Amino acid sequence: MNFKSIKGTRDILPGEVETWQRAEDVVRRVMHSYNYREIRTPVFEQTELFARSIGELTDIVSKEMYTFHDRSNESLTLKPEGTASVLRAYIQHNLGEQSPLTKVYYLGPMFRQERPQAGRLRQFHQFGAEALGSQSAQLDVEMMLIALDVYQGLGIRQFALAINSVGCQRCRPAYKQRLTYELTKVCDRLSTESQARVKQNPLRVLDSKDENDRRLTKNAPLMKDHLCDGCREHFKSVESLLRSTRTDFRIDGRLVRGLDYYTKTAFEITSPALGSQDALAGGGRYDLLVQELGGKPTPGVGFAAGMERLIMVLKKDRKDLTDRFRPDLFIASLDETTREWAFVKARELRTAGFAVELDYLDRSVKSQMREANRLQARFVIVIGERELTSGSARLKEMQTGKEAPVMLEALEKVLKT
RNA sequence: GUGUCCGUAGUUCAGUUGGUUAGAACGCCAGGUUGUGGCCCUGGAGGUCGAGGGUUCGAGUCCCUUCGGACACCCCA
Helix, strand or coil, X not given: CCXXXXXXXXXXXXXXXXXXXXXXXXXXXXXXXXXXXXXXXXXXEEHHHHHHHHCCCCHHHHHHCEEXXXXXXXXXXXXXXXXXXXXXXXXXXXXXXXXXXXXXXXXXXXXXXXXXXXXXXXXXXXXXXXXXCCCCHHXXXXXXXXXXXXXXXXXXXXXXXXXXXXXXXXXXXXXXXXXXXXXHHHHHHCCHHHHHHHHHCHHHXXXXXXXXXXXXXXXXXXXXXXXXXXXXXXXXXXXXXXXXCCCCCEECCCCCCCCCCCEEEEEEEXXXXXXXXXXXEEEEECCCHHHHXXXXXXXXXXXXXXXXXXXXXXXXXXXXXXXXXXXXXXEEECCHHHHHHHHXXXXXXXXXXXXXXXXXXXXXXXXXXXHHHHCCCCEEEEECHHHHHHCEEEEEECCCCCEEEEEHHHHHHHHHC
């Protein structure tokens, strides 16, 4: 019986990992450009934290979490999303006392026990940001812009932004009641899933994929048309800022997020290059959550974006990306003496900042040359007894095949040019 | 969790109505005379045919179970 990676998890091997690193670099660059600072939280937390923040009734909490008991019988859970942990840290370390506005970002693995499919893993990776302490619509839009800047920065072209407002505790209850009333009228004709939603979470009936559900709810009231003054103003500001920054977007009155904690703005970025799981990123405002988790009343906004989905789109849009690490120099050697010399010299050059590779398998020069070629080393130098006694060798530039004499002492200087 | 399809060398795949030592391409290794890559040529290594059970004289080929994968539902990043 051979060991295999757990269902729904995968290895990112050399060759693919370079694409990830490139993406991560862009994420960090964009985050820093908006002055977000990185925060790293543990991969697991008390189960209660997620139940409280995400919502007991959500699919995530009710059936998708990796929950276990440790040896002291405490219930722990591998984090299914990033926001809860960030807010926990924010509250725990009183970050709100250090400055009125906190802007942080994260990048890391998340876990959800779902059936794997295109763009859906049990361990997946997200990057995201949270801005705590301000109600400004500018921050709502900033979240969208960060995600869009990352995609643009990577040369991704296939994506679309959709926004909506899910209201607040002042206007949502009344709307919900009204919607439920309307839905009840057609309830028996809705799909079985939607029938359950009418009671559990009526808002979600609206974004059902079922064609028949869509038809039946065609004239159902939308939250965005029943916002209180505050929410309406806020939503207008978001729209206006998006226009000012010349950002393409569309208002989707049926857009609902899966997590319970959102208020006001909700948004989603999807890509037609993905499969059925087409969301690249999603986020929104959560003005009640910090308080809910035991902190002082603090407004917040955030978003999360899927790394593997980003990579999938990136591979489709940018087939030209095939970079790999290339050694600057490959030192081929002939016998035990020269091999040791090569080892020492390599160390010297590596310390000086060069990527240097050599043969560890006692191979023939021919094989070593093949290896150097495969690694796409920029230069190769063959060291034998002749070279060691004369102190000079020929440096071969692999791309052109040209060789030039070099003094071994001067190797470092020559490589620098 | 439900459904559909799939599971043969490192990789992508072939494998006739079940019938002798399971093949190809690419990749890998070694050579093509004295210390030099890419192209080309020659040779080589590498598979308990996902795993377990069953039917059969005989199973990679049929049946069951199980594990895994792909895709969709659900949900979401």
